[in-house]
Amino acid sequence: MSKRSLALRVGGAAGDGVSSTAESFAKISARSGLHTWTYSSYQSVIRGGHVWTQVRGGLDPLLSHGDDPDVVLCLNQQTMDVHQADVPEGGAIIYDVDSVKPDPTKIRKNVRLIGIALRKKAQTLSPNALMRNTVALGAAVQLFDMDFRHVESAFKDIWGDKKPEVAQQNLQAAKLGASAVVEMGGSLHLGLAYTNEAKYLMTGNEALCLGALAAGVKFLAQYPMTPASSILHWFASHGPKYGVVVKQVEDELSAMNMAVGAGFAGVRSMTATSGGGFSLMVEAIGQAGMTETPLVAVLVQRSGPSTGLPTKTEQGDLNLALGAGQGDWPRAILAPRHPEECFSLTAQAFNLAEIYQTPVIVISDLYLGEGFRTVEKLDFNVPIVRGMMAADGGTAKDFRRYQITESGVSPRALPGTKGFQFIGATDEHMENGELISDVLAGLPEFVEERRKMHEKRMRKLDGLRKDTPRPEIWGPKNADLTVILWGSTWGAAHEAILQVEEREGVKANTLEFPTIFPFHVEETLQLLRGVKQSLAVEGNYTGQFARLLRAETGYKPDHFYGRYDGEPFASRDIADKIVEVVA
Amino acid sequence: MKMEFEMDTYKSEIKPTWCPGCGDFAVLRALQTAIHALQLEPWNILIVSGIGCSSNLPHFLSTYGFHAIHGRALPVAEGAKLANPDLNVIVTGGDGDGYGIGVGHFIHAMRRNFDITYVVMNNQIYGLTTGQASPTSEKGMKTKSTPIEGVIENPIDPISLALASGATYVARTFSGDVKTMAELVKGGIEHKGFALIDCLSPCVTYNKVNTYDFFRERVYDLAKEGHDPTDMKAAFAKAMEWPAVQRERIPLGLFYRNKDLPTYEDLEISLRKGSPVRQSLGVEDPDELMAEFL
Known part of the structure; x- marks a missing residue:
């Protein structure tokens, strides 16, 4: 043969x-x-x-x-x-x-x-x-x-x-x-x-850039950091033709804050970095959550901790993305598995960010971001939904930027729109943007006001949960083992499952999560009902996703296979692990 | 002359929460006077601030505002200006916000020569956190964080820093003279390029050294002494007088102005298509774009 x-x-x-x-x-x-x-x-x-x-x-x-x-x-x-x-x-x-x-x-x-x-x-x-x-x-x-x-x-x-x-x-x-x-x-x-x-050949980072462009991104601020730098490079050469302002700035603090400013002013705005840079961005991304400013933050992971292995892959920044910023604020975290999803999930991230007026994090990794893959022709005809705007039907007189609503989403106004002036504030504020923090905090009426405002923001998670991709099972039903995974581990795991079936007749499948947060608890529990035995596979030491899964559903994977030596998962190793566990 | 916008148009319903006698009242008044004199449309002004007593300022005006996190007002403002260059972008804040935690952004914003006006209420102390040393506190000053022998660092000199970093409009004013302050702020807004207006704005609660009287006894007007604001060397020489060399004579007024340099927005390639906020979204030629990858 x-x-x-x-x-x-x-x-x-x-x-x-x-x-x-x-x-x-x-x-x-x-x-x-x-x-x-x-x-x-x-x-x-x-x-x-x-x-x-x-x-x-x-x-x-x-x-x-x-x-x-x-x-x-x-x-x-x-x-x-x-x-x-x-x-x-x-x-x-x-x-x-x-x-x-x-x-x-x-x-x-x-x-x-x-x-x-x-x-x-x-x-x-x-x-x-x-x-x-x-x-x-x-x-x-x-x-x-x-x-x-x-x-x-x-x-x-x-x-x-x-x-x-x-x-x-x-x-x-x-x-x-x-x-x-x-x-x-x-x-x-x-x-x-x-x-x-x-065939079309591109890196995950390039596919992500194309997804952002298809969604109408107009602003990218970034500080160079492997393995996210190629996003800056691609946009620096291609952005101007499409009217995208592309800036290498003084640090990641500035990158995220500029993205916030651009998002506030009304363009589709993004930044990209790796774990070290993202660590510097956490206060400012929380600012976007508090001021209800849309933006997309791309986190292309590499081996940590600290400077770690700059040129090596890992999935160790999930906790960072989940916990970025002080206090609770609504966020969505999407994890593409392959270049096609780098494209589609990034495009979707811009819609979610504007519909829910909050930051959306796209979390990828070096293996996916920098590796070349052939892809089918990408469909640029992606929907563009810009969310609720106050000027569309609302009157300036009744306008309250942070109006408490059932969905948690309030009418948004862009600077330059006559009559809708307001202050976006990082301090806790009332519906009209006025501060609660300095002379009103603690007064009984404003204890209540703060509670309502906080709940309003957090209610956006319900909508985000509805609008984000659900977890999926891949492979045969009634498998003897289910591999639980997220992100770029997808490929090696699928290949491993095909190998063990051919080699050993072992029936395995996967449970995978294109959306990390908000967590799809009901759907996950439903899918877990069919799982006989599970093996969580992820590129970190502590099982960051497995812990999230347990926290959200109470389900503890039976086995864990973590890789944190800097190398991507090899299908051979996952196959051996599957055989070991099933035997 | 009948003006479209009255002075009160620019005032919000929110009353300032500053201590009685705070120098920031004068800065608020000067800013309001300047935008009134220029008859700017309130909806086309965006005032961005950071954190600190002075950073509450945007709430007291009726323009658009963004009350950012500590030290990051400038990059937020830069992002907004690049997204919509038609906005009049003004940044307000204090010495801790701009010359301390945010000093990196301060330097980079100036070297870019953004068309942004930066009004700093410099009280040489941390007020909102109840009286610690600031980056402009004088050497030897006793504060809550330097209670035994006082500050041992040299103060930041924002004027020299601005000149060295490429700001194209550099002025210092004092809250004891609102009229001149308003004129200098107005000049800064009119100026095409980065304008720094360092406002000596006494903190009546926590700074018992640099008081209104302290300044009244020491300030003098650069213009009256024949200073030429187009002469950068002379500007540096004047900037070096205080606080670097002595503390008896403090120059006020316009140190430097250069009208001939392009702004960042002028040089930015992507803005040649017009304001990004008004551009259509999406890609018209996906096949051409995809062909690069074939």
């Missing part, structure tokens, strides 16, 4: 061109018609160290970046040392024969050693040998029998019309690598039938 998927792992030191080589290959894979999925393991360093990226392509939709790569492309000795044992039978290792040495005792049988004079060949085209990774890329494309016109088009994308000669040189370099492979026995003959119908 011929293979249905392939995987290439590119490794080297930072500065060797690992990510550009891998990104080019990901493009070539997507243009060959393969579903594509990448994972980059990199470090907090600009030059040196060890970085690698795995690109997996498949004829069928993928659920993870896969396990062992068919081909490892070594740009230095360390890559050989670290990865040579991972290549399975029938695979190959590409390396520079003049500077990298394989260790035959570590390499599995029937693995082809493709030692090419990468540097020397690159030097025939340009003296600085910059294109040695391109020579290697050409070799990989040849090993996988892919169509070389995709190499040409990928290079055209990178160097474009500005530097056609560079694109041409790189194509020549790639061809040198390909010829070397032909001389050394030709391709791996994996037998993948490429359709050569290009």
